[in-house]
Amino acid sequence: MSLIAASLAIITVDYRAGDEGPLAAAGRAVNGAIAPLQRAVSSVVDPVSNFFSDLADLPSLANENDSLREELEDLKTSQQLNQELTQQIESLERILGLQATLTRTAAARVIASSVSNFEWTITIDAGSNDGIDENMPVVTGDEAGPRLVGRVVSVTPDSSLVQLLIDRGFVVPGKLTTSQEAGTVEGRGAEELRMELLGPGIEVSETEPESVVTLGYEVNEQRGLYPPGILIGTVSRAFSEPDGVESIVTVRPAVDFSTLQYVLVMVRDREGDGTT
Amino acid sequence: MRRAIVFIAVIVTALLLQTTVFPEMSLLGVKPELLYLVTVVFAALRGPAEGALFGFIGGLAQDFMLNMPKGITALTLTILGYTVGLARHYITSPSPLLPAILVALGTAGGVAFHQGVAFLLGEEEGPFGYIAKVVLLTAVYGAVLTPIFFPILRRASAATHAGRVVRF
Numbered sequence: 001m002s003l004i005a006a007s008l009a010i011i012t013v014d015y016r017a018g019d020e021g022p023l024a025a026a027g028r029a030v031n032g033a034i035a036p037l038q039r040a041v042s043s044v045v046d047p048v049s050n051f052f053s054d055l056a057d058l059p060s061l062a063n064e065n066d067s068l069r070e071e072l073e074d075l076k077t078s079q080q081l082n083q084e085l086t087q088q089i090e091s092l093e094r095i096l097g098l099q100a101t102l103t104r105t106a107a108a109r110v111i112a113s114s115v116s117n118f119e120w121t122i123t124i125d126a127g128s129n130d131g132i133d134e135n136m137p138v139v140t141g142d143e144a145g146p147r148l149v150g151r152v153v154s155v156t157p158d159s160s161l162v163q164l165l166i167d168r169g170f171v172v173p174g175k176l177t178t179s180q181e182a183g184t185v186e187g188r189g190a191e192e193l194r195m196e197l198l199g200p201g202i203e204v205s206e207t208e209p210e211s212v213v214t215l216g217y218e219v220n221e222q223r224g225l226y227p228p229g230i231l232i233g234t235v236s237r238a239f240s241e242p243d244g245v246e247s248i249v250t251v252r253p254a255v256d257f258s259t260l261q262y263v264l265v266m267v268r269d270r271e272g273d274g275t276t
Numbered sequence: 277m278r279r280a281i282v283f284i285a286v287i288v289t290a291l292l293l294q295t296t297v298f299p300e301m302s303l304l305g306v307k308p309e310l311l312y313l314v315t316v317v318f319a320a321l322r323g324p325a326e327g328a329l330f331g332f333i334g335g336l337a338q339d340f341m342l343n344m345p346k347g348i349t350a351l352t353l354t355i356l357g358y359t360v361g362l363a364r365h366y367i368t369s370p371s372p373l374l375p376a377i378l379v380a381l382g383t384a385g386g387v388a389f390h391q392g393v394a395f396l397l398g399e400e401e402g403p404f405g406y407i408a409k410v411v412l413l414t415a416v417y418g419a420v421l422t423p424i425f426f427p428i429l430r431r432a433s434a435a436t437h438a439g440r441v442v443r444f
Binding site: 113 | 344
């Protein structure tokens with residue numbers, strides 16, 4: 001009974017205190033303690049799953065050796081890719097005319113995913129020691145440019161919790177690239193993203209899917225945490241509300257979250273307000 | 277002391293597996309709820325008082341890794357541990373399937389209760405269909421995993437009171 005009372009007390013205290021309370025500090029301590037273990041486990045997990053798939057094929061030792069060598073090559077390439085990404089995004093930011101002196105990025109590896117089936121989050125192996133703070137945008141991408149992954153929701157010295165774009169409760173202002181229509185993009189969990197607040201009569205061509213990118217100003221008091229021009233996804237379907245006042249489109253995220261390994265956190269300087 | 281070490285070791289292991297290994301091994305896109313499984317098994321082995329205590333500690337640890345008001349999982353698992361521990365006294369079936377059945381029922385009830393409390397606190401929740409799917413699949417997954425984890429947990433449970441026997 002006392003434990004139930006304690007749980008209820010914790011819910012109440014935390015609900016009221018939010019991110020400042022003593023419980024949030026305790027939570028950070030727990031996450032800080034478990035992150036090194038997650039890092040250790042996740043560095044072993046991938047080789048193990050490869051090991052299992054090799055076992056199914058019953059390969060010879062030479063085969064296994066080859067596959068390991070290939071894997072090493074892959075790892076090297078992905079490491080190079082990661083460095084390339086850092087430079088890529090930095091140069092992109094300059095081109096976009098962002099405050100290049102105020103924005104830089106911190107690269108991080110994904111070391112764990114959410115403990116729950118109802119939250120879409122990941123844990124990355126970089127934290128406040130790398131200059132990461134809450135609400136910073138997290139991106140990934142390739143030569144074509146950055147793609148939005150999510151935002152940082154809590155940090156410990158060496159790890160951060162990232163709320164993914166697809167999480168329920170994730171809201172980001174976005175705009176359609178060809179029609180320039182602006183709206184808010186919301187995460188829908190297991191479903192595709194939804195973009196609302198669009199003018200009526202939006203049509204989507206089946207052949208050339210329209211892209212949705214982040215927008216750098218306020219929409220409905222939702223402050224633009226994100227630099228403009230980060231790719232969110234492509235429009236998959238458009239429909240109107242029964243009252244016909246606004247259109248809604250569903251958006252397929254540009255990032256494949258199931259294979260996400262490395263991300264970049266767009267670090268803002270504390271003193272300068274890096275938001276645009 | 278010994279009990280605390282065993283409890284913490286089991287909880288940390290369960291959380292690690294839950295966040296690193298099992299996301300890769302999901303059942304139709306749903307991962308198991310290991311903490312629910314472990315709480316049910318401990319409660320069944322040790323009775324309502326220890327079941328509730330284990331549920332509270334484990335739930336609180338899991339809460340700290342979530343991005344929602346803390347304490348919901350702690351409340352859920354405290355009640356789950358207590359209920360299963362109590363129910364166990366009234367079940368005399370010697371069936372070897374009993375732990376799996378308890379885990380399935382406990383997980384389904386626990387996950388549904390957790391979502392109910394989260395809903396009352398105004399958290400963003402998924403559509404009913406998705407919640408129903410998660411409740412069902414975590415229950416099935418838990419039941420499937422029980423035969424694997426049960427022997428390990430029984431030994432861990434036995435280790436919690438070995439100290440009392442040795443002490444003189």
